[in-house]
Amino acid sequence: MPQNQNNSAKTYVGLMSGTSLDGVDGVMVRLSEPVDKADAGMQIIATAYIPFDAGLRQQAMRLQQTSENELHHEALLANDLARTYAACVKKLQTAAGGQTVHAIGVHGQTIRHRPELGYTRQTNNPALLAELTGVDVIADFRTRDIAAGGQGAPLVPAFHRAVFGRAGASSVVANIGGISNISVLAADGSTRGFDTGPGNVLMDAWVLQHQGKSYDANGDWAAHGAVIPALLSSMMDEAYLKMLPPKSTGRDLFHPAWLQGKLQGFEAASPVDVQATLCEFTALTLVNDIARHAADATHVYVCGGGAFNHQLLQRLQALLAAQSCAAVVSSTAVLGVAPEQVEALAFAWLAQRFCLRLPGNLADVTGAAGGRILGALYPA
Known part of the structure; x- marks a missing residue:
């Protein structure tokens, strides 16, 4: 720094x-x-x-x-x-x-x-x-x-621009806490930002319910599951995800009762597969908004607790590539600031x-x- x-x-x-x-x-x-x-x-x-x-x-x-x-x-x-x-x-x-x-x-x-x-x-x-x-x-x-x-909210994009912004370079700072938000630091000096949807909040609630752990360390549990496409599609139907910014959200929307509603009809699903789907849901909501609003970004710098979820970071990188986004995913540590x-x-x-x-x-x-x-x- x-x-x-x-x-x-x-x-x-x-x-x-x-x-x-x-x-x-x-x-x-x-x-x-x-x-x-x-x-x-x-x-x-x-x-x-x-x-x-x-x-x-x-x-x-x-x-x-x-x-x-x-x-x-x-x-x-x-x-x-x-x-x-x-x-x-x-x-x-x-x-x-x-x-x-x-x-x-x-x-x-x-x-x-x-x-x-x-x-x-x-x-x-x-x-x-x-x-x-x-x-x-x-x-x-x-x-x-x-x-x-x-x-x-979010208030952090102003700080992200002040500290991480670089003239002539387009990048994204993805803050993945309980809720995820992105700061789009455009090459022309402009800044946009908004909450993309859930970060760790749903994954944390599910692993607590089924394994008694406060979080899925490294995303290891999710990595052992398989995404349930129909469940993921149902989650992606959430109206908030289709709203245009400025917008912000929180536990008022994304909470265990929301998840239970989405799980209706999937009662026989394996808990580990649900965890994998929740990880994919968080990654996909982020990537969709990066593709819409920062397709030219060369880097996505991740901070917050999500930066330590290796499975989530891998899914972010893979999904960006699938949408023809060339951005490289890394934590803000490469910029001299620890993600936490x-x-x-x-x-x-x-x-x-x-x-x-x-x-x-x-x-x-x-x-x-x-x-x-x-x-x-x-x-x-």
Whole structure:
């Protein structure tokens, strides 16, 4: 990654807990002001990961759907998340030898995402996080974009363009967490991006149900199955996949009940074949959108947990070739950024944008009325 010693550089922490509900990734990074082009300074100082314990994960899963006394349960989850975030910050500070942090950018945990109804909800208690860490906290990044008529997501394409974009080169950054999104970094400098559909969310739910594992390590289980063409076709009939961007989605649509509906008539299918079909479904939704919107891309750089699913990456490469796309699939590690660090870095960058009073969204991506300063400040 490009590095530059700059007198105006400050240290930020980015925290991300995504739709996979596995834990929180944290990055401490020194950013020059502003990081708005690929040759700007960005120096990673420390990284950390705190897994969610079973109770916290269960709390978060419970709030993915309507339930009794939701306000109470969300408040308790927000407090527990803030304490987990604070533990991650402490781990980063310890690793960095007590480095002074200018601000923390934290995404929070998405429990509802309904931009078509004018709201999104990332639960968190940033006031408690500021109290526990003694550092300014920037949170609630998505609602300002929605207030301006946007989807509130994805927000990472602006960061991808700033850090990974190269003049005269066309590439795609595919962020595969619970949900998948792509950033199309066109050779002319323009940027597009949107959620393509499910990432790991359905695969994780299925392997948990049938093997008691939180994820399919390396995609090994899926690799032993055979795709069920009729089931795959039924999944591909989902209306969201046919929508034009800007668009975004989440667990509000792609959840176990959605999968159970698709499995009607396939009750006799082998669980491992269903897993193979889910892996193919994730890969095909990504590849179809890359073929539609970035057919000239030379590279597809994958980040998020999906970057560690070897079977998924192999299917991405094979399906791209089948659609005559010459793009080479690799992880963002080849660009100097570990795939599990990209989203946390993005929220450190968004915190910097807020502190500098610069827009953090791309209107062409989210559909907002224009660029907006994203986030809300909770002073230490």
